[in-house]
Amino acid sequence: MIQYQISPLNPNSHLFEVLLSFKSTPGQSYTLSLPAWLPGSYMIRDFAKNITEISAFDSNEQAISLSKVDKQTWSLQASNDQVQVRYQVFAFDLSVRTAYLDSQRGFFNGSSTFLQVQELSEQACKLVIAPSTLAEHSQWRVATGLTRAKATEKYQFGEYIADNYQHLIDCPVAIGDFDSTEFTVEGVVHHLVFTSKHYGDTQRLAADISKLCQHHISLFGEAPFQEYWFITHLQAHGFGGLEHKNSTILQASRFDLPNPQQAATELNENYKTFLSLCSHEYFHAWNVCRIKPKEFVPYNLQQESYTQQLWAFEGITSYFDDFSLFRTGLINFEDYLTLLAKTATRVYRGVGELKQSVTASSFDAWTKFYQQGPDAVNNIVSYYTKGALIALWLDLTIRSKSNNQYSLDTLMRELWIHFGRTNIGTSEEDFINIANLLCGEDISSRFKQHLYNNERIDLTAELATYGVELQKQKFKKLNSVETTSAVHYHAYLGAQYKAQALGLTITQVLEQSPAAKAGLAVNDTLLAIDKIKVTEQSIQAILDHHPAGRELTCDFFRDDQLLSATLQVIDSPLAGIAFKVVDNNLVKAWQDIIPNG
16 A cells, blocks of 8 residues: 655645555666646646655665656655655645645645655555645644544544545545535535635535435436535636546635525525535536547546547536536526527627637647637637537537437446446447437437538527527627627627726737737726726716717726727627527426436
């Protein structure tokens, strides 16, 4: 058994210390390495850059020479029957991906902290999580999905067990004086952990999230874990999540949680978004953690692992994350259609969909999606958002062609039975073949058209079959994806921005928009339009008070140079999407859950 020990060495310097010990054969060489990336986050992270000191010793405390092989790999030759490697990890990334430590809390993903002994990667691992020695940390506890050793109780520092290295790094760990709540669904204990101060109603959180967990377990037919952990980093601002087999790490604002002073029926936009995030990451416990592309079986974490299937694993999950909020009664159907419309609008408002397919977007996730440049809104399409629209198309198509006997629920259940349980990786053809069987006819041509062609996805006909009208609308506000009726005039800029102390910094410029034609670019700071200072409030008023066709001067900084240009005001294009129920009887067939069809 390989043994690891991790302890908070110096919280104010953000340092963890790790001790790695393993039995060795004298004279044999061993290779130590950290992954270059971690599952669910498709970008080379180079975690090894955070190792600040490293040394190796034998059982007699005699030094063993360590040779650096590459940016993330070391080699050594054992001198006797035991090797000990001691190293420090700089932990100052309060995201869901790496590691963080300060005087208030600690957190780590094993992929960024635990060196793998490549020759022994299938051996079981024991991890000792040691407490801080500082008196002010005496109330700190541990939250992790790792298996507890017999002598270690839940939330305690002590010994934890992993089947092998992959299991070890799939269970992130949070330590600190955190708040925790538990609830049980289908006999599985679920833990809600919040690593910083908050004012949220934890009982309502448990009640609401338990409904989502029940939905997902019922859809797939079983829970593939014995317990589950929702670990949330709360900050002033933040959003994100990363899935693991029996846990998820979430990032949110402390004010995203439900306000205990509000009625239980109130669901503000921030809380709705947080519930959708919980839903998304929990669904991933089946879809991508276990049902996964063949290219990920097994994972190669030393370099990029390319697949064209992320449209399914992120897109289908993105379809169900909001839809399950409606199905569980947390929101009504009109609210769900509003969320769906925002997803569709994010796809339709740019031209990236006309330049990149979702399969290409999946393949290029490592660079074009995860390292987006200022041109991204015009040149790429998100496999999350367009993937969700393809999932919607697939759901409605299966329902229609099977006379509502089957649905995307059924397809996911079949994928779970044949690929998730068995740990056999999927190919694109597996999705298509199951869909063909459920439809009772060959839909391969249309399916592949959506996957491979650079064209708009038009769901008008499919939605009409289920009593919903797709409407093309104008943008209601300059800096938003909110839409409104095409009847009234709404000035359009074609740029996104964020407020600064002086003016507005441009964050996106849509191709062929007034902002683009005026020559505005990402990172420009817009100061004035028509010689009037612009703020988030005034820019809307300035443009709304001028008719379409009017030309206005705009002044802006580019770097430290003051520039001027001419901006032409136009009416908003019909690039926003809205959905309206026109037949309540037809729409009921879309709303039905069909997990066992």
